[in-house]
Amino acid sequence: MLEQADVLIVGGGAAGLAAANRLSAEGLDVILLEGRKRLGGRIDTMHDPAWPLPIERGAEFIHGKPPETWRIAEAGGACLYDLINQHWVYARGRLRKRDDFFAQVEKGLAVTEKVGEEDLSFDKAVKRFAGRADKESRRFARAYVEGFDAADARLVSSRWLAMAQAAADKIEGERLFRLNAGYDRIIKVLCTGVSNTGAHIKCASVVRRVRWGGDRVEVEAIHEGERRIYHATAVVLTVPLGVLQLQPGEEGHIAFDPPLPRGKTDGLAMLAMGPxxxxxxxxxxxxxxxxxxxxxxxxxxxxxxxxxxxxxxxxxxxxxxxxxxxxxxxxxxxxxxxxxxxxxxxxxxxxxxxxxxxxxxxxxxxxxxxxxxxxxxGAYSYALAGGSDGARKLAAPVGGALFFAGEATDAAQAGTVAGALASGQRVANEVLRHAAKKRPRSR
Ligand SMILES: Cc1cc2nc3c(=O)[nH]c(=O)nc-3n(C[C@H](O)[C@H](O)[C@H](O)COP(=O)(O)OP(=O)(O)OC[C@H]3O[C@@H](n4cnc5c(N)ncnc54)[C@H](O)[C@@H]3O)c2cc1C
Incomplete structure (x- = not known):
C-alpha cells in the first residue's frame, strides 16, 4: 500500500501535533504517523473515575508561563491552578519544612555559571568551583539535577544547566501549574486543530525506515503487522532522542538510507536521555x-x-x-x-x-x-559535558528533506512540553520556508 503527502510527520506527541497543525493550516497535505495506539507521547493522562484527579503518567506541571503552552491551554478553555511549591526534606528520622529549599538549590547550581569556555560536568564544576562551606547547597543542587533534570551529575553539561536555568528565569520558571482537566487537554486542543485542517493521523504506525536523498522521501511503517510505504517531499522526525539513538539491531531502530550525516550523529552523541x-x-x-x-x-x-x-x-x-x-x-x-x-x-x-x-x-x-x-x-533529554550545542545540531534540517523536532531539539526548553511545542512551531517554519524556495516563481 502506497500513500502520498506533501509532508510526513513521524510522532504524534506535542511536537508532531504542533507541526501538523501549522503545516496543514498553511495548506500542505500532511500525514502524521504515530507508533502508539494513542496520541500524546510523553503526555500520558489517564482518566479513571475511581481516582479523584487525572492520572499523569508523564508530564504533569507547567513550569512557569511558557507562551507556547499557555496559549494552547487558554484556547482550549483549560483551568490552570498554581501549586504551593513548598518543600520538606527527610533528615535524621523526620521530615522538616525547608523554606530555603530553592535558595539552597540555586546556591548550589551557581557553579554552573563559572565554567566558561571549558564546559564541565556538574560534578567536576562543583569540585573546581564550589567552596568547602557549601556542603548542603551542593547536596541539594545535585539531587535537583538528578531528580528534576533526570540527569547523571557526573555527565551532564554545566553550561547546559546554566542555559536551562536562565531560560526558566525568563518565564517565572519557579512557579508551577497543573491543568485541572489533565495535561491531555493540550493534546485534545492540538488534535481538534489537526482535524479541522484535514491532516491525516495514522496511529499504530511504527516507522522503521526512511529513504531520502533525491527530491522525494520514502518512509516505511508497520501498521498492525502490515508494511506500508509513504511518499512525500519532506519528513519531520519528532521521535524521542532515545529512539533516534538506537543502533542497528536494537528493537525500534529507525534505519536511514543513506545514513544520517556526520553533523547529525555528532549532535546525537552530545545528548543523553534521562530515565x-x-x-x-x-x-x-x-x-x-x-x-x-x-x-x-x-x-x-x-x-x-x-x-x-x-x-x-x-x-x-x-x-x-x-x-x-x-x-x-x-x-x-x-x-x-x-x-x-x-x-x-x-x-x-x-x-x-x-x-x-x-x-x-x-x-x-x-x-x-x-x-x-x-x-x-527515557523520560527527557539533557546535554552531556561539552555537548551544550547538541540540541542545535540535532535540530538542523538535512538536505531539504529531513527535518527534526521534539523536546531534545529545543536548546532553551529541553525536557518540557513547552520545548516540544516550540520545536513543532520552529520546524513548521523551516518546512514552509523550504517549500516556498522550491515553488516555481510566477512572472
Ligand atoms: C515522567 C515524565 C514527566 C514529565 N514531566 C513534565 C512536566 O511536568 N512538565 C513538562 O513541561 N514536561 C514534562 N515532561 C517532558 C514532556 O512530557 C516532554 O518533553 C514532551 O511531552 C515531549 O514531546 P515530544 O513531542 O518531543 O515527544 P513525545 O511526546 O515522546 O512524542 C514522540 C512520539 O513519537 C512516537 N514514536 C516513537 N518512535 C516512533 C516510530 N518509530 N514510529 C512512529 N512513532 C514513533 C512516540 O510514540 C511518541 O508519541 C515529562 C516527561 C516524563 C516522561
Whole structure:
C-alpha cells in the first residue's frame, strides 16, 4: 500500500501535533504517523473515575508561563491552578519544612555559571568551583539535577544547566501549574486543530525506515503487522532522542538510507536521555495528614524514590513518587511489584507508618517506567559535558528533506512540553520556508 503527502510527520506527541497543525493550516497535505495506539507521547493522562484527579503518567506541571503552552491551554478553555511549591526534606528520622529549599538549590547550581569556555560536568564544576562551606547547597543542587533534570551529575553539561536555568528565569520558571482537566487537554486542543485542517493521523504506525536523498522521501511503517510505504517531499522526525539513538539491531531502530550525516550523529552523541520512574498511589485516606497537614513536595535523599508530592493545593488521597536519573536507572526494568514494594518501603520510613498500614490503605497504583517504554526510551533529554550545542545540531534540517523536532531539539526548553511545542512551531517554519524556495516563481 502506497500513500502520498506533501509532508510526513513521524510522532504524534506535542511536537508532531504542533507541526501538523501549522503545516496543514498553511495548506500542505500532511500525514502524521504515530507508533502508539494513542496520541500524546510523553503526555500520558489517564482518566479513571475511581481516582479523584487525572492520572499523569508523564508530564504533569507547567513550569512557569511558557507562551507556547499557555496559549494552547487558554484556547482550549483549560483551568490552570498554581501549586504551593513548598518543600520538606527527610533528615535524621523526620521530615522538616525547608523554606530555603530553592535558595539552597540555586546556591548550589551557581557553579554552573563559572565554567566558561571549558564546559564541565556538574560534578567536576562543583569540585573546581564550589567552596568547602557549601556542603548542603551542593547536596541539594545535585539531587535537583538528578531528580528534576533526570540527569547523571557526573555527565551532564554545566553550561547546559546554566542555559536551562536562565531560560526558566525568563518565564517565572519557579512557579508551577497543573491543568485541572489533565495535561491531555493540550493534546485534545492540538488534535481538534489537526482535524479541522484535514491532516491525516495514522496511529499504530511504527516507522522503521526512511529513504531520502533525491527530491522525494520514502518512509516505511508497520501498521498492525502490515508494511506500508509513504511518499512525500519532506519528513519531520519528532521521535524521542532515545529512539533516534538506537543502533542497528536494537528493537525500534529507525534505519536511514543513506545514513544520517556526520553533523547529525555528532549532535546525537552530545545528548543523553534521562530515565524516570514515576509511581502514582491512591490511598483510602490521606493518612499523612494526621502528622503533617500541609505536606506538598517531600524529599528523601538516598531512598529508592527520592522525591514525592501530594496533590496540594487540592486535597486528595493520592501520592506521587518520582525517581529520576541514577535513582531511576537503578529501578528501570524491575517488575511493577518490585517497584511498588520499594516505593512502599520509602513511604513507610519517611511517613513513619508500618508497611502493613500502607498495604492496607493502598487502593490503586500506576507505575510508569519511561526508560522501558520502547517508543520513548527515557523520560527527557539533557546535554552531556561539552555537548551544550547538541540540541542545535540535532535540530538542523538535512538536505531539504529531513527535518527534526521534539523536546531534545529545543536548546532553551529541553525536557518540557513547552520545548516540544516550540520545536513543532520552529520546524513548521523551516518546512514552509523550504517549500516556498522550491515553488516555481510566477512572472
Ligand atoms: C515522567 C515524565 C514527566 C514529565 N514531566 C513534565 C512536566 O511536568 N512538565 C513538562 O513541561 N514536561 C514534562 N515532561 C517532558 C514532556 O512530557 C516532554 O518533553 C514532551 O511531552 C515531549 O514531546 P515530544 O513531542 O518531543 O515527544 P513525545 O511526546 O515522546 O512524542 C514522540 C512520539 O513519537 C512516537 N514514536 C516513537 N518512535 C516512533 C516510530 N518509530 N514510529 C512512529 N512513532 C514513533 C512516540 O510514540 C511518541 O508519541 C515529562 C516527561 C516524563 C516522561
Amino acid at each position: 524516570v520512574v514515576k509511581v502514582l498511589l491512591r490511598f483510602r485516606e490521606p493518612f499523612w495528614e494526621n502528622d503533617v497537614s500541609d505536606l506538598d513536595f517531600f524529599h528523601c535523599p538516598g531512598a529508592a524514590f527520592p522525591t514525592w508530592w501530594t496533590t496540594l493545593p487540592l486535597r486528595s488521597s493520592v501520592l506521587t513518587g518520582w525517581a529520576g536519573g541514577p535513582a531511576a536507572a537503578a529501578l528501570t526494568g524491575k517488575s511493577e511489584e518490585e517497584i511498588l514494594t520499594l516505593a512502599a518501603a520509602t513511604l513507610s520510613r519517611v511517613l513513619r507508618v508500618t508497611r502493613s498500614t500502607i498495604d492496607r490503605l493502598l487502593a490503586g497504583a500506576h507505575v510508569a517506567d519511561w526508560h522501558a517504554e520502547p517508543l520513548s526510551r
